[in-house]
Amino acid sequence: MAEFTASRVAEAKRALDRIFAQPYARDTEDEDDRASEASEADDNGDRHDGSEGNESEHNDTFLSKDKKIEWSSVPLRDSDRVTVPQHLAGPTAEAKAGAQSILSSFLLFFTPELEQLVLAATNREGSRTRDSWKQMDVIDLRAYVGLLILAGVYRSRGEAAASLWDAECGRAIFRATMSLKDFYLRSKTLRFDDRESRAERHSDKLAAIREVWDMWRERLPALYVPGPEVTVDERMVPFKGRCAFRQYMPKKPARYGLKLWVLCDANSSYAWKMQEYMGRAGNAGARTTNLASQVVTSLTQGLEHRLVTCNNFFTSYELARSLLLKNITMLGTIRRNKPELPPESLSAFGREVFSTRFAFSDLVTLVSYVPRKNKTVLLLITKHSRPEVDETRRDKKPRAILDYNRTKGGVDNLDKLLAAYSCRRMTKRWPVAMFHNILDVSAFNAFVIWRETHPDWMPEKRNRRRLFLERLGKDLVTPLIMRRKHAPRAESARALIRTIRGPSPTVTPPRSEKRKRCQVCPREKDAKTHTVCTDCRKYICGKCTWPFCAECAGISSEDTGES
Incomplete structure (x- = not known):
């Protein structure tokens, strides 16, 4: 029985090697084959995209776990799926x-x-x-x-x-x-x-601040045009008091708080859109279906020709396809339990460290990378339709992972900056x-x-x-x-x-050479005085005069002549 099991494992390993034996990510122990692959990489340039070579010999297909999606081991097209035009990113005319x-x-x-x-x-x-x-x-x-x-x-x-x-x-x-x-x-x-x-x-549930929140939230996209790369993620507003929609997230710096969905510019971390999370709908606490897709679709409304980077909570095959129909490409990590993934891309068994395998459908590319032994990282991307690996790096990371690491931190950087000088x-x-x-x-x-x-x-x-x-x-x-x-x-x-108030004006002498009647007292009193108000220039007698020190009157010591 043990010999039969070992033979089956060896046969499965050989089958996987035949399926994924690509010129850009070969998984063989033959030293001669490795040397020929290195010479091909030198001939084709530093970055080996796997588009050259005899691909027809390895054009194998395999099905997803739910048997609904057919994946190919070679690209189905040579060019990128969406051409991203140049954007005039930055403040709008109103903001300027x-x-x-x-x-x-x-x-x-x-x-x-x-x-x-x-x-x-x-x-x-x-x-x-x-x-x-x-x-x-x-x-x-x-x-x-x-x-x-x-x-x-x-x-x-x-x-x-x-x-x-x-x-x-x-x-x-x-x-x-x-x-x-x-x-x-x-x-x-x-x-x-x-x-x-x-x-x-x-x-x-947000009635206590709804009108103010909606008015403020509408100003965010009206004043800034995001660049070609944006990030979607969640952030927490720290709060431990009583609230019907307070959330608990143990992996966040603030474990208790109010959850917000945020879309930020990946370069400047400008908060372009925010959406509150009110918890599960209904009294029974039923789980909302397709919540992640609804959030990304709502936040990206009004955007075109952008690359949206998100984590594995949001990424799915259907979301990637729906965004691509709106001229929006997506890049994100994806969970292993998704039914649209092929089983052949999930396992790290028998694969070398720093090796990459690609799988292609009509609109989506799946990247499977081994950063360490028995560990795989899965990414889904709709922008690039060709396998590209940076051979100049020691870890030989594919281009998709490099782009993800560069653009994933838009919201996290916003959190860090807000926490530094939070009010x-x-x-x-x-x-x-x-x-x-x-x-x-x-x-x-x-x-x-x-x-x-x-x-x-x-x-x-x-x-x-x-x-x-x-x-x-x-x-x-x-x-x-x-x-x-x-x-x-x-x-x-x-x-x-x-x-802050600045130097006070020069004080007019309080006494005048000419003696006149007090302009505040009734005329019948006939109170004569030499004192003049420093502001309104009216004559005032002693009973109509109020004493102030120089500081309360806003007069500096230089103006009063005191040392």
């Missing part, structure tokens, strides 16, 4: 016209219409819960957002807000902008919809966590547009994004600092206010 300053670049995403939605909902909640609520305006909201961005710039995401406002070890710009009590009040009252009418929208704060409300994500992505996309429209802006600096965010935060808080009536007690905050 609007990115005149760092602040205006950010306001392309955080639009005035979006600001009015947040202000209306927040003021409605404040008036409902507090009798002495002071209405917030655009200056107040932008200052609040600016402080969140500055907290992310200073890597203070896990730091208590009280320490940021501390007079000794805190940051002066926080105390100069608003008090800690006002910051807590705005954080507690921040809303994005009318909670009184939320019951009417109970079927929408998110600890919160128990998931709409606030989504709002923090809106601010993070808006600031990053604004930086991409600013960098590409102003390539000469600080080219020698390696921390340009940090400088961009710091300048953005200061531009957002400056109007409130200029409007603030009462200066804080901390000397550092007072000095910062004087610096």
Whole structure:
């Protein structure tokens, strides 16, 4: 019995070798054959694509596991399936016209219409819960957002807000902008919809921020044209509070959070489209069929002549064919349990390390690569229809794997960059966590547009994004600092206010040589005075005069003549 089994295994091995014996990936132990293959590679160039040689002798076909797809061991055509034209990637005309300053670049995403939605909902909640609520305006909201961005710039995401406002070890710009009590009040009252009418929208799990989210999400593709290569992947917004659609992903840096589907430009990591994941539909928790295909189809709507790179969660044979009909090619790893794969490409038994096998259908190419012993990597690609292996590399990786490694990190790079200077704060409300994500992505996309429209802006600096965010935060808080009536007690905050407001105008002498009647008191009092108001130039008597120190009046010591 053992001899019979061994003979069957040997026979199967010889059959596999006959099927996949290609000039570009030979799996034989004959040294003479290896030498002749090396000489053929030298004659054909450094990159051996396997298109030359006697292919008709090895033109074998084999079926997929479900017996529905016929694969061939040789290419069915010599040219690429889709010719990708040159794209004018980068900011759109609207983005170029609007990115005149760092602040205006950010306001392309955080639009005035979006600001009015947040202000209306927040003021409605404040008036409902507090009798002495002071209405917030655009200056107040932008200052609040600016402080969140500055907290992310200073890597203070896990730091208590009280320490940021501390007079000794805190940051002066926080105390100069608003008090800690006002910051807590705005954080507690921040809303994005009318909670009184939320019951009417109970079927929408994202009802608490739906209008703001949809308005912001529509701005992403309107301001940027992605390049020829894009990446589709998932990302998590960290959140551990109560939420009906909170997800748990143990392999992510943030295991608990809100899942988003993202399409990014593979080169700049610009977030071009985002789509929320609301969990399984229905009360029974039934699994959604074709979820991955639906996500990729929805995210790529409006794109043509692009290469979409995704991981094995999304990749399937049917998705590759459907995208190709829309002039979109796909490249991605694929799981071994897919029924459309041929069994001959799955096994690494008897194959050399760094060897590659190709299988071709009418529209799809399957790549099977052995990076180490008893390990295979499977990729599906629709762009290239020829076997190409880089023979100059020690590991002899095929071109498909090199392209995948180059383009797979668009969303992962976005996650890394957002986490470096994230403005998110600890919160128990998931709409606030989504709002923090809106601010993070808006600031990053604004930086991409600013960098590409102003390539000469600080080219020698390696921390340009940090400088961009710091300048953005200061531009957002400056109007409130200029409007603030009462200066804080901390000397550092007072000095910062004087610096931002600039030098005060020269003080007019408070006394005039000519004595006149006080223009504030009633005429019948006939109060004569030499004192003149420094601003309105009215004559005022002692009873109508209010004392202010130089700091509260915004007057520097140089203007008063004090040393």
